Amino acid sequence: MTDLGIVLIKIILALVWFLVLTLYLTWAERKESAVLQDRIGANRASIFGLRLFGLFQPFADAIKMIFKEDFVPAFSRKFLHTLAPFLSFFFVAITISAIPFGDDIRVAGKTISLQIFDADIGLLFVLAMLSLGIYGILLSGWASNNRFALLGSVRGAAQLISYEVALGLSLVGLIMVYPSLRLSDIVRAQGSLLFGFLPAWGVFLQPVGFILFLFAAIAETKRVPFDLPEGESEIIGFFTEYGGLKWGLFMMTDFMEILIVSTLLTTLFFGGWQVPWLGAGGFQFPWGGTWHLAPWLVTVFQVAAFNLKVFFFCWFQILIRWTFPRLRYDQLMDLGWKLLVPLSLLNILGTAIVMSF
């Protein structure tokens, strides 16, 4: 098997993982919101009468969206109008390539990293791609030639650029602690122990950085407490003039962003694929016990741990979306510029002081 083949297989697997989870995130969102509001949620979609808690709902939605009329308003800029959702989708989808799903595995004498693209600037790559997503929003608003869409996209651009700053600055402390931008290095560094028992996860080393990153990252997803670009009840948002599959792409982009933010939170602050006290040979508990595991079992544990952490953060983000009301625009800007950015700077200063001793 050639290296190219391996990479292709990794890309396909990662994309399948990503898209299937995105699809079911829509289901999870509907169900979770229902349960926390004493409702039941979508449970009607069925195949031959088999309902399975509405697990087929995402497929029903997808079929509906595919077969809806692909309507392009007469007054829009046709090419850009069509391009915008694909741009949004692409720039989010590509970030998954930098995320490590597990430790390197050895198959038939070859070392295969469970990561598509282990760049030494992996973190910057992810941030850069997330920033480029703004183009999709701006283009959609501009090309729709609709004042509400434009308003939404301008809001979106301002919000995303503002929070980009906080997002980047909140991670500087982390980069100082694990002096690397390579995501696999950051994850590996989190495998060590603090004081002999506490895993050296980002959340323990950078608690303030974690909270700042959480705020900024949720703002980046443009979901409810920060959904000013969409603002359903006031301006409908940058996708006012979209319908059918193109609107579906925007919505999928939204859910993919949740997933990306979850993987980033996991990777950067919760040890990525690391399981506490699990080494290459098995568990080595701080109280002295050991549990030897076969290498493939270790990999299974790692991938499962990564997935579990990602699921938790997806659940958590949905919880936040269904808990808080939308911010006012000035509050949004205040939060970004007057709270998150200064706190990030203080965090960098604090980290530097602690590290210099």
Added chain:
Amino acid sequence: MVKIFLDGGPVEVVEGTTVFKAAQRAGIAIPHFCYHPAFVPEGSCRLCLVEIEGSPKLELSCSMVVREGMKVSTQSPAVREARRAVLEFILAEHPLDCPICDKAGECKLQDYYQDYGLTESVFREFKEKREKKVRIGDQLILDRERCVLCTRCVRFLAEITKTHELGLFERGIHSEIGGYENEPVRNGYSGNLVDLCPVGAITDTEFRFKTRSWFLTKGESICPLCSRGCNIFIDYHPGFPRVAGSAKVYRIRPRTNEAVNGPWICDHGRYGYVDLQRKNRCEKLIWNKGPGSTTELSWDKALIVIGEKIKALRENGKTGRISLILTTWLTNEELFLIKKIFKDGLGVRNVSFADPAPGTEDGFLLRADRTPNRRGAREMGFEVKPVDLDVLARDSDILFIFGSSLAGGSNDGAWKAALEKVSVKILVTAHLNELASAADFVLPASSVAEKSGTLTNADGRIQRIAAIARACGDIRPEVQILLDLAREIHLDDAYFGALTGPEEVHRELAKDIPFFGARP
């Protein structure tokens, strides 16, 4: 002059006036059923009781003549109690038919019950059963249960028409209105009985069960069906927005004008008017291009086409070959515009009038001349002469026909041959008949209820009609059609451009012709 005190306030009236009329002059309403200003007071309903100082019991105001210094109280507790008691007795035999009664909403008994009654009935007996559907005339149905025996109908037939068809029969609780030998009321004024009846005892089959009175808006107008020019109310239903054809004129009622018609109108006008408004209406602008080829035109297009034809004649200096057939149904304003445009502007000579054949005069209100504005046309300077078909066929290239009375006259069918010789025939009409198929252009005009203007009755009285009903389809008032035409052919743009509606036209008319200026 006699000075009396009504509810404390002094009122001066002529000697011999009744208390009721004095109160009316002072603006005090006294409830009544049987009293009517046109008849001698009868005093049978006993509702107009008033208290007079020094009098041992309550007195009937409708027949009590005023004395100097009389102190009358129309609202004292005793009076109110008496009225309440009278109403209670009337209601003891009056059925609760209000939901299906055509009078509901304009019924005096309902009003007085609101004002004085509002009591629970203390009678435990059943109400007397009477005949509810007695046909007493061609259009009249009597409901004896509803009748309060005010005898207004009997007195109208005795004093006004003097035909005595109805009378009051039997005694006591069995009293009832009825015809002698069951002869129907048939005298040309029978419709007035419906308006006279203070309750819903006499109803009109033309109006019966068709709609309810509160849906109707009333507009003041003039009856156009003879040259008397009786004053009328038009009761118009503005229609339900989603029901096609629900907007229509339901009935007309007399409007009191002592100088013209008093409080009455004749059946010819009453029933003719509603048909005039509803039947055979011309609603679409039609262009009969050739045999079997008919298209609908827009007004803009039609005016351009007609204007082109007139302009072509004008350029050749042959406007004398335009002929006009008018009708005395046209209002003063329309006639004036026709005069200004065709006679003065284009120099049209050949003007004649086609009108419905005169009927017989009945000696009271109805006149032989069954058109409303012959006097107006004369005063305008038109010579009202009948159509000379030979001249018409010889001298016309363009013929304007207003109204549809040319067909159906005595010249049976001769007009068809004459019209065929004229190359362009333009018909401006509110009603469709066979004339429409002979014309090249059929322009739908508004009916009398849909336009405003003035009419001159035979006595030279200029009376106003108002646009009360909303025109449907392409219908436009003649004044607008004529003004648009004048603008289309650019005939004195400054003069016609300043005229926008019938009011401005009337102002010009009053300036031009002293006859119309002297009067309102």
Added chain:
Amino acid sequence: MLKAFGYFVELLRGIWITTRHFNVNMWFHTLNLFGIKTKRKGAVTIQYPEQKKDLASRHRSLHRLMKRDDGKPRCVACLLCVTVCPSECIVIEAAEDPDPEIQKYPSTFVIDLNRCCFCGFCVEACPEDALRMDTAKIDLAQTSHDALIFGLDKLLK
């Protein structure tokens, strides 16, 4: 900064409330799935077409016209419902009944449910108790406008 911290505490409290709801409901959903504690449901939802809630006694559903003992409509075509109807959805044409005790009956009586707002004023206005809205029919959706125009035949059923 202190104020911001106060907000942060409130945010946490909010999250606590929603999380508690989620956990409690999820717990009962799971138990119910295994047939335990089925009296306590995880949701208050009524699964409509299968489960139906009892309608309130004053609930206004599809109209019906009442009949006399002999099967004729009780309606006397007084047009009071037409008068009071705020959405102008009732059209009645009256006709003369041969029976002088009835006199007036509706030859057409149309309720256009496309326009009807189910305010029930027509029922209140009716002096004959001829119109009622107590059929308990609430699934009235149709695929064409015409099917929602109810004439005498449908209303008298």
